[in-house]
Amino acid sequence: MxxxxxxxxxxRLLFDEAAALDQRRWDDWLALYTPDCEFWVPAWKSEDVPxxxxxxxxxxxxxxxxxxxxxxxxxxxxxxAPAHRVLPRTCHAVHNVRLxxxxxxxxxxxxxxxxxxxxxxxxxxxxxxxDYLLTGQSGAWRIAKKKITLLSDCVPSYFDLYQV
Amino acid sequence: xxxxxxDGRHPALTDPGRYFVDQPAQSQFNVHRDLFRDAELFELxxxxxxxxSWVYLCHxxxxxxxxxYYTTHIGRTPVVVLRGxxxxxxxxxxxxxxxxxxxYTARQGNAQVQMCPYHAWCFDSAGQCVKIKDQPQxxxxxxxxxxxxxxxxxxxxxxxxxxxxxxxxxxxxxLADYLGDARxxxxxxxxxxxxGMEILPGEVSYVFRANWKLQVENTMDIYHxxxxxxxxxxxxxxxxxxxxxAAGADKVKAVNLGALAGQEQGTYTxxxxxxxxxxxxxxxxNRALWAMxxxxxxxxxxxxxxxxxxxxxxxxxFPNIQFVDSACxxxxxxxxxxxxxxxxxxxxxxxxxxxxxxxxxxxRQYEDFFNASGIATPDDVACYEDIHAGGLGDAHSEWIQxxxxxxxxxxxxxxSHARDIGIRPLESCSGxxxxxxxxFRGFYREWLARMxxxxxxxxxxxxxxxxx
Numbered sequence: 001m002x003x004x005x006x007x008x009x010x011x012r013l014l015f016d017e018a019a020a021l022d023q024r025r026w027d028d029w030l031a032l033y034t035p036d037c038e039f040w041v042p043a044w045k046s047e048d049v050p051x052x053x054x055x056x057x058x059x060x061x062x063x064x065x066x067x068x069x070x071x072x073x074x075x076x077x078x079x080x081a082p083a084h085r086v087l088p089r090t091c092h093a094v095h096n097v098r099l100x101x102x103x104x105x106x107x108x109x110x111x112x113x114x115x116x117x118x119x120x121x122x123x124x125x126x127x128x129x130x131d132y133l134l135t136g137q138s139g140a141w142r143i144a145k146k147k148i149t150l151l152s153d154c155v156p157s158y159f160d161l162y163q164v
Numbered sequence: 165x166x167x168x169x170x171d172g173r174h175p176a177l178t179d180p181g182r183y184f185v186d187q188p189a190q191s192q193f194n195v196h197r198d199l200f201r202d203a204e205l206f207e208l209x210x211x212x213x214x215x216x217s218w219v220y221l222c223h224x225x226x227x228x229x230x231x232x233y234y235t236t237h238i239g240r241t242p243v244v245v246l247r248g249x250x251x252x253x254x255x256x257x258x259x260x261x262x263x264x265x266x267x268y269t270a271r272q273g274n275a276q277v278q279m280c281p282y283h284a285w286c287f288d289s290a291g292q293c294v295k296i297k298d299q300p301q302x303x304x305x306x307x308x309x310x311x312x313x314x315x316x317x318x319x320x321x322x323x324x325x326x327x328x329x330x331x332x333x334x335x336x337x338x339l340a341d342y343l344g345d346a347r348x349x350x351x352x353x354x355x356x357x358x359x360g361m362e363i364l365p366g367e368v369s370y371v372f373r374a375n376w377k378l379q380v381e382n383t384m385d386i387y388h389x390x391x392x393x394x395x396x397x398x399x400x401x402x403x404x405x406x407x408x409x410a411a412g413a414d415k416v417k418a419v420n421l422g423a424l425a426g427q428e429q430g431t432y433t434x435x436x437x438x439x440x441x442x443x444x445x446x447x448x449x450n451r452a453l454w455a456m457x458x459x460x461x462x463x464x465x466x467x468x469x470x471x472x473x474x475x476x477x478x479x480x481x482f483p484n485i486q487f488v489d490s491a492c493x494x495x496x497x498x499x500x501x502x503x504x505x506x507x508x509x510x511x512x513x514x515x516x517x518x519x520x521x522x523x524x525x526x527x528r529q530y531e532d533f534f535n536a537s538g539i540a541t542p543d544d545v546a547c548y549e550d551i552h553a554g555g556l557g558d559a560h561s562e563w564i565q566x567x568x569x570x571x572x573x574x575x576x577x578x579x580s581h582a583r584d585i586g587i588r589p590l591e592s593c594s595g596x597x598x599x600x601x602x603x604f605r606g607f608y609r610e611w612l613a614r615m616x617x618x619x620x621x622x623x624x625x626x627x628x629x630x631x632x
Contacts, residue, residue: 041537043366047270051366055524058366058512060537062528067406071399075539081395082550083542120553154369154507157549158542 001138007099010109010134013141018092018113021162026073030066033143034135039063041148041164050149060150061161072161083158088119090162094130107134107141113148117163124156126164176205177619184612185563186605191571193605194563197556200375206503212618213483213611214239217336220485220497221245223511224326225362226272227253231289234272237499238332243318244268245328248290249276255318255330256291267315271367291315325354326361327485337436345587346438349479352472353487356453357515358463363495364512364527370536371507374548376500379508380607382544383478383486383496384441386429387569387599389421392547396533396540397421417450417525418532419491424476430594431570431603432582437482437610439603440589442581448474452492452522452529456515468585482610487513492526494534504552510534570600 013032020029033039041060042050051057063069076084093114101108114127133145148164175182185194198205215238222234227247234245235258244258244267260267260280267278267287277294279286286295293313296302319334324347329339336342343350354361372379382388390397400418427444434440448454453473460470479487486496495511512530514523533540551557556564570593579592593600 043368045365045367046272054527055520056364056527058364058368058527059531060368060535062531067403071402071539074402075395075399078395078398081539081543082392082546085546154371155536157370157372158536158545160537160542164537 003099003102006102006107006138007097009139009141010099010107010132011097013134013143014094014097014109014111014130014132017143018094022090022092024087024162026077030069030073033066033069033146035066036064037066037069037143038145039069039161040146041150044153060153061148069161076160076162083160086119088117088163090118091116105135105137106144108132109134113164115163117159126150126152126155126159128152128164174204174208174619176208176615180612180616184608186609186612191568193567193571193602194565195567195608196562197564198562200377200552200556201503203503206500208615208618209500209611210239212614214500215241215332216614216618217333218320218329218331218339218342219483220481221255221321221328221330223361223363223495223513224253224323224328225360229274231274231276232272233268233275233278233289235268235270236497238318238330241332242266243330244315245321245330246289246291249288250290252290253321253323253328254291255321255328256315257318259316260285260287261293261313261316285313287315291317325350327354342436343481344434344436344438345589346432346434346440346479346481348469348585348587349440349472349477350487352469352477353479353489353493353513355465355469356456356460356473357517358459359516361513362516364514367509367511368535369507369509370545371501371505372545372548373504374506374545374552375503376498376506377607378548378551379496379498379506380480380483380486381566381604382548383488384431384439384480384603384607385599385601386441386443387601388544388547389599390425392543393421393540395543399539417447417491418529419445419476420447420450423447426596428594428596429598430579430581430592431600432587432589433591433603433606434589437607439480439606441476441478441603442472443476445474445476450491452518452526453515455519455522472585480607482607488534490533491529494530508536510536567601567604570598570602573598573600574602 017032040062043058043060044050054062075081094111097111100110109132111130113130114125116125128151129149131147134141135144136142150164183196183199185192219238221236222245226234230247230249232247236243242258243255245253245255247253258266258268262285263282265280265282267280277286277288284297288294291314318330318332320331320336322329322339324339324343400420423446424443429443432440476490484498488494493513495513497509499507501507514526532538573595574591574593576591578588579594582589582592593602
């Protein structure tokens with residue numbers, strides 16, 4: 001398997017994830033993750049440095065298994081959460097995808113992202129970097145780790161996982 | 165002090181009946197909707213509520229070393245807190261006296277000397293001007309040399325238990341007097357470790373589209389929990405069920421809102437607009453602090469203090485700082501930007517020297533509930549924004565009705581719990597399932613007293629003490 005082919009596979013998974021979120025196919029989104037995945041959005045210690053240790057520093061979101069993502073999906077679909085009474089329309093743009101490393105069972109991938117959200121006649125956007133660890137095998141990769149560095153961290157009102 | 169607002173004719177300054185109905189004998193308390201949407205009133209609030217007395221600035225752990233600085237605001241005024249070479253904390257207006265350029269632009273940092281980026285005037289970490297570029301050959305008149313070019317100091321800066329407050333004017337009460345007996349509750353946040361407390365790295369902020377006073381109310385409002393946070397409560401329950409099924413899967417142990425129901429709770433109103441809510445948590449061993457409880461008692465912390473550390477409690481110090489402890493501790497700093505725009509900055513406060521497992525659990529509890537990316541706070545914010553999106557309801561009706569719960573239960577002075585811990589609130593309200601709204605009155609009475617003082621009237625604090 002060449003790096004070009006591996007990069008293509010990684011890219012396809014990232015784009016599939018973006019599409020699943022934008023199209024609100026929540027179960028398809030969850031299926032991209034391993035049950036013991038780590039999902040992490042660091043906070044910021046200063047203008048330049050995000051937090052680096054979820055055990056000792058504040059994160060915006062930190063889950064060490066898919067159960068946290070499943071809770072979010074349940075909440076979004078519950079129709080009982082005021083923050084989700086009207087879901088924003090979202091559009092993920094994932095670009096500059098780079099394969100940083102690969103071995104028999106894993107790929108390390110970096111990308112940049114921007115998500116535009118639109119709700120109640122107002123648009124807003126968040127943007128940053130993705131760092132993925134994909135595990136599995138050629139043609140059947142799943143997400144074992146996803147770190148989302150949110151550069152625009154003083155957010156308008158609030159956000160959920162489908163907006164980053 | 166900021167002198168931009170000089171118009172004494174605004175009815176908030178001159179006509180109390182225009183904005184409040186406060187008739188304890190008739191069990192009446194109403195607040196006018198304009199308090200949340202009047203742009204002119206917002207400027208008056210900045211001048212007379214935020215810029216006229218104490219506001220919270222930062223925690224001492226955020227400036228540990230000499231020359232550390234921390235930037236924030238008092239109302240519309242940019243402020244910097246500096247730790248000098250001598251170790252003392254000082255507060256200044258964060259602006260170069262030359263042109264008013266903001267001097268310290270980073271949120272926090274360390275600088276022995278700070279140079280103004282515009283004309284290179286330099287200031288040391290005691291706020292003194294140490295260099296004016298090209299001064300000898302510049303042709304300044306002798307009067308310039310007689311003027312101070314140092315940073316303008318705040319009128320007052322003082323700490324209580326590591327929490328740093330500042331005021332633009334100097335003629336404000338001593339901080340201990342301003343905080344009053346509500347200090348008992350700050351102590352329950354400040355005395356959890358012999359090594360002191362710290363703000364954990366990772367400051368989280370967001371801006372919501374609603375008036376800042378909705379944040380003040382919501383933090384004291386227990387009535388909303390079962391509706392607004394129903395999904396949070398259910399998720400916590402489901403985690404508990406998973407834990408039972410999988411033996412130990414719930415590592416977060418978030419506050420169980422269902423378990424709080426049916427327990428005794430209460431509120432206190434203190435002078436100067438400070439208010440406190442307290443509850444009873446039957447699952448207090450889920451708190452990260454539980455592991456440190458023996459140490460607390462061993463080192464002689466008052467056992468009553470220790471007991472209160474395990475109660476859910478919410479403190480609102482007038483006007484801009486909220487201490488929240490539902491499962492873990494949070495500080496919320498309120499910065500109003502406009503009548504319909506408010507910036508919130510959130511901090512995770514923790515005891516230093518906490519065991520690693522407890523620290524991890526504390527962080528997960530914090531993120532779960534308190535973050536704007538969590539599963540509880542977004543629902544609060546959505547509700548504030550729904551209030552504003554609707555224009556605060558019917559344009560033809562003046563009064564908001566949200567102050568009636570508990571009216572027949574509130575008493576003047578301390579209740580039995582307050583007497584047990586030796587504090588004297590102005591009003592107390594306690595019982596099971598009251599979720600009272602009378603506690604909001606303390607905040608509004610102080611708000612009104614500030615406005616009246618600014619308008620030249622006698623303070624209206626006399627209204628406090630509902631049923632003497």
